[in-house]
Amino acid sequence: MSILATAAEAVEPLTSPEFKNAMAAVGAGFAYGLAAIGPGVGIGIVVGNAVQAMARQPESAGLVRTTMFLGIAFTEALALIGFVVFILLKFA
Amino acid sequence: MILASLVFPPIDEILRWKPFFGEGTSYAFNKIGLIALMATVATLALFIAAGKKRALVPTGVQNIAEASVDFIRDGIIAQTMGSRKEDVAWTNYLTALFFFIVFTNVTGIIPFIQMPATARMGIPAMLAICSWVLFIAVGVKKNGLGYFKQAVVPPGVPKALLPLVVLIEIVSTFLVRPFSLAVRLFANMLAGHLLLVTFSVMGHALFLAETKQAFFIPLSILPLILFIAITVFEVLVVFLQAYIFTILTAVYLGGAMHPEH
Numbered sequence: 001m002s003i004l005a006t007a008a009e010a011v012e013p014l015t016s017p018e019f020k021n022a023m024a025a026v027g028a029g030f031a032y033g034l035a036a037i038g039p040g041v042g043i044g045i046v047v048g049n050a051v052q053a054m055a056r057q058p059e060s061a062g063l064v065r066t067t068m069f070l071g072i073a074f075t076e077a078l079a080l081i082g083f084v085v086f087i088l089l090k091f092a
Numbered sequence: 093m094i095l096a097s098l099v100f101p102p103i104d105e106i107l108r109w110k111p112f113f114g115e116g117t118s119y120a121f122n123k124i125g126l127i128a129l130m131a132t133v134a135t136l137a138l139f140i141a142a143g144k145k146r147a148l149v150p151t152g153v154q155n156i157a158e159a160s161v162d163f164i165r166d167g168i169i170a171q172t173m174g175s176r177k178e179d180v181a182w183t184n185y186l187t188a189l190f191f192f193i194v195f196t197n198v199t200g201i202i203p204f205i206q207m208p209a210t211a212r213m214g215i216p217a218m219l220a221i222c223s224w225v226l227f228i229a230v231g232v233k234k235n236g237l238g239y240f241k242q243a244v245v246p247p248g249v250p251k252a253l254l255p256l257v258v259l260i261e262i263v264s265t266f267l268v269r270p271f272s273l274a275v276r277l278f279a280n281m282l283a284g285h286l287l288l289v290t291f292s293v294m295g296h297a298l299f300l301a302e303t304k305q306a307f308f309i310p311l312s313i314l315p316l317i318l319f320i321a322i323t324v325f326e327v328l329v330v331f332l333q334a335y336i337f338t339i340l341t342a343v344y345l346g347g348a349m350h351p352e353h
Binding site: 062063066069070072073074076077080081083084087090091 | 102103167171172272275276278279280282283332335336339340343
């Protein structure tokens with residue numbers, strides 16, 4: 001009995017609302033930080049290659065720019081979902 | 093949240109506005125509703141004013157309207173859907189969509205309003221549902237019920253992989269598209285709004301620092317500079333997000349109309 005009581009006492013801070021809030025804040029930070037890595041690299045690749053294409057063929061710059069924005073929009077969506085997860089964890 | 097005497101307001105205070113009237117009923121009307129209404133009126137007013145004179149050499153408002161219609165037709169529709177008559181017919185809807193999004197976004201950087209109406213999920217979700225219903229309806233109208241088969245079964249896929257590919261295509265075409273359209277616009281505007289709030293709160297807290305921390309007061313210029321810089325950046329985001337929402341709607345409509353591409 002006493003062992004159980006000690007265990008419950010030891011676990012008690014881990015179930016407190018403050019601890020849960022703190023963990024949610026840490027998780028929110030990680031969620032956004034990790035979600036930003038991939039899209040950051042991805043947008044760099046998209047824009048870099050678009051600039052290269054425009055430099056090689058300036059006459060196709062209009063089409064390349066349109067396609068570049070489409071590519072950025074699709075890549076960026078992942079980072080934004082990470083941002084939404086951050087908002088949900090932090091504030092909801 | 094308290095950070096060295098800096099109190100960040102809870103997110104409800106930044107985003108949730110008290111209704112002007114009808115609180116607690118389904119007719120509640122708050123700042124977001126007012127901005128959406130103003131954006132509708134502004135879009136209408138712009139094109140009514142531009143269409144009134146119909147001068148051969150456009151000036152003023154007519155110039156803006158004609159340039160933007162040209163931009164939607166040549167810069168968005170021709171690049172993504174094509175230049176057939178049925179494609180160009182979408183200019184009306186896409187121009188209205190573009191200007192509505194611009195006007196609901198731009199309130200985020202107009203001083204004393206400073207709340208993008210699209211930073212609440214309602215307006216982006218509704219616009220995304222409109223695009224979703226439209227592209228499915230156009231696809232069904234153009235190709236019959238075969239549209240669904242064309243949409244989910246890409247040509248030249250080995251038979252063994254077909255169930256997996258069909259599942260992925262169903263999810264990505266009919267579920268992820270409207271979701272990502274709405275979330276992209278919403279999250280971009282919310283992120284910009286939060287950045288502006290962060291730097292204005294920081295500048296405010298530094299400027300009103302207590303007397304024993306008086307050396308903080310001159311530092312309040314730094315958040316102010318960043319605030320202005322981010323406002324300038326938000327001008328870009330306002331138009332870019334409207335452009336991206338419109339062009340993606342055009343891409344989806346074009347894919348539904350001409351699935352052979």
